[in-house]
Amino acid sequence: MTRRTRRTLFVVAAILAVLALAVFLRSKAPPEAARLLPEADGVLYVNLRPVHSFIKKDLKASPRDPDYQAFVDATGIDWEKDLDEAAIALHRMPDASGPNGPVAYSMVLEGKITGPKLRQWLETNAAQRETYGGKTVYSIPSDGRTLRVCQIGYDMVATSNYPTPEMIHSMIDRHRTAALPFAGSSLLEQYYSEVPLLALAWGVGKIGAPFNQSGAVSVLGWQLPLQADSTYIASVAPELSLAGMLRLRLVEIAPSEDAAEQQAASLGTLVNLARDVTGLLSTTQSANGGLKELLKTAQVTRKRDRVVVTATLATSALSQFAADERSNNGTGSQAAPATR
Numbered sequence: 001m002t003r004r005t006r007r008t009l010f011v012v013a014a015i016l017a018v019l020a021l022a023v024f025l026r027s028k029a030p031p032e033a034a035r036l037l038p039e040a041d042g043v044l045y046v047n048l049r050p051v052h053s054f055i056k057k058d059l060k061a062s063p064r065d066p067d068y069q070a071f072v073d074a075t076g077i078d079w080e081k082d083l084d085e086a087a088i089a090l091h092r093m094p095d096a097s098g099p100n101g102p103v104a105y106s107m108v109l110e111g112k113i114t115g116p117k118l119r120q121w122l123e124t125n126a127a128q129r130e131t132y133g134g135k136t137v138y139s140i141p142s143d144g145r146t147l148r149v150c151q152i153g154y155d156m157v158a159t160s161n162y163p164t165p166e167m168i169h170s171m172i173d174r175h176r177t178a179a180l181p182f183a184g185s186s187l188l189e190q191y192y193s194e195v196p197l198l199a200l201a202w203g204v205g206k207i208g209a210p211f212n213q214s215g216a217v218s219v220l221g222w223q224l225p226l227q228a229d230s231t232y233i234a235s236v237a238p239e240l241s242l243a244g245m246l247r248l249r250l251v252e253i254a255p256s257e258d259a260a261e262q263q264a265a266s267l268g269t270l271v272n273l274a275r276d277v278t279g280l281l282s283t284t285q286s287a288n289g290g291l292k293e294l295l296k297t298a299q300v301t302r303k304r305d306r307v308v309v310t311a312t313l314a315t316s317a318l319s320q321f322a323a324d325e326r327s328n329n330g331t332g333s334q335a336a337p338a339t340r
Contacts, residue, residue: 030192033087033108035184036158038170040089040106042205043187048111049084050200075117084111089185090205091162099144106160106167114151122149130165133172137165194233196249202235230254230263245312248294252307264302267309271298 029035034045064072072078089106096102123129126138127146137150142161148168149159158171174184184192191204231253239245254260275295298311 030184030188030195031085031087033085033110033156034188034192036108036152036156036171036174037087037089037185037188038106038160038167038174039185040187040205041092041103042090042203043185044086044088044090044201044203046086046201047084048086052081071121075121076115077113077118079113082112083109085109089167091167092206100161100163104160104162104167106162106171107158108152108171109157109159110155112155113157114153114155118157119151132165132169133176135172137168137172191231191233194251196235196237196247199235199237200246202233204231204233206231239312242312244315246315248311248313250309254305254307257305260302260305260307263307264300267307268300271295271300271309 031045031047034043037043085108087108091104091106093100093102093104122138122140125140126149127141128139130137130139132150135150135152137148140147140149145161146163147159147161148165149157150168150172152158152172152175156175158168158175160167160171162168187205195202195204233249233251233253235249237247237249239247252260252263254263275298278292278295294311294313297313298309301308301310
């Protein structure tokens with residue numbers, strides 16, 4: 001083997017090693033849409049590509065709100081069909097009763113959602129425009145707040161209703177360094193490694209921001225035994241050992257092991273109570289059947305300062321849940337998340 005051949009083989013091997021390292025690092029990194037989000041109190045992400053296949057495509061379309069239908073007609077964008085990924089950052093507002101409410105959001109949306117028709121719609125409906133980082137930011141009035149929207153890529157839209165433009169500016173800045181696998185907010189840097197591989201949807205952070213009421217976490221009027229200031233890591237991922245099943249997982253990082261033990265006991269009691277209550281429900285509605293199956297598999301465990309709740313759900317249940325929701329919501333309306 002000549003010296004030139006050895007040198008060529010060494011260069012090829014080095015390039016392959018670098019590519020392999022890059023692929024490995026990217027596999028461990030958050031999705032690009034999530035990496036573009038600014039600093040926040042909580043981050044939510046959902047990959048809708050597999051979900052589209054779970055939910056039957058022949059479901060009867062629900063009636064649309066006239067304003068949403070006008071948006072679809074003007075832009076050609078139907079969020080239900082064209083949105084592939086969504087990453088959302090939640091920002092706690094200092095005054096929950098103020099004009100901006102308890103929480104503001106910033107979002108990065110990816111899919112077949114950009115183009116000249118959307119740009120024209122934004123130009124028509126924007127009250128103000130600004131150029132930042134070579135991108136046009138449109139400011140649209142929305143329910144007493146300002147929604148800023150920017151097409152940051154050929155298939156990406158960034159939007160934020162934060163009171164100032166710093167969040168939309170941050171997403172534009174992050175888009176320039178999107179190729180770096182570990183770019184992203186400090187929240188993702190600290191907790192994303194605990195999100196299960198192949199998760200279709202996940203969230204990290206403090207859920208108290210939108211649901212905290214007088215120090216308690218309440219959802220739909222129900223007070224849950226969850227600490228408003230605890231950090232949570234929630235995820236939905238394929239159950240690799242069971243085909244056609246999803247694994248739901250919620251991890252609470254408690255301030256101490258004693259607190260975690262108390263939380264585990266409280267959540268265990270809540271799960272058992274929910275099982276008893278749903279056992280009395282009629283099985284004629286598929287939603288009830290799905291909820292029963294979900295609670296039947298629910299388990300609460302504790303490891304040091306972490307409380308873990310797991311359960312499994314059949315992917316077929318998603319189609320039935322969607323069908324039930326559409327049949328129950330005869331006047332269903334869809335909103336344009338990036339443009340309201």
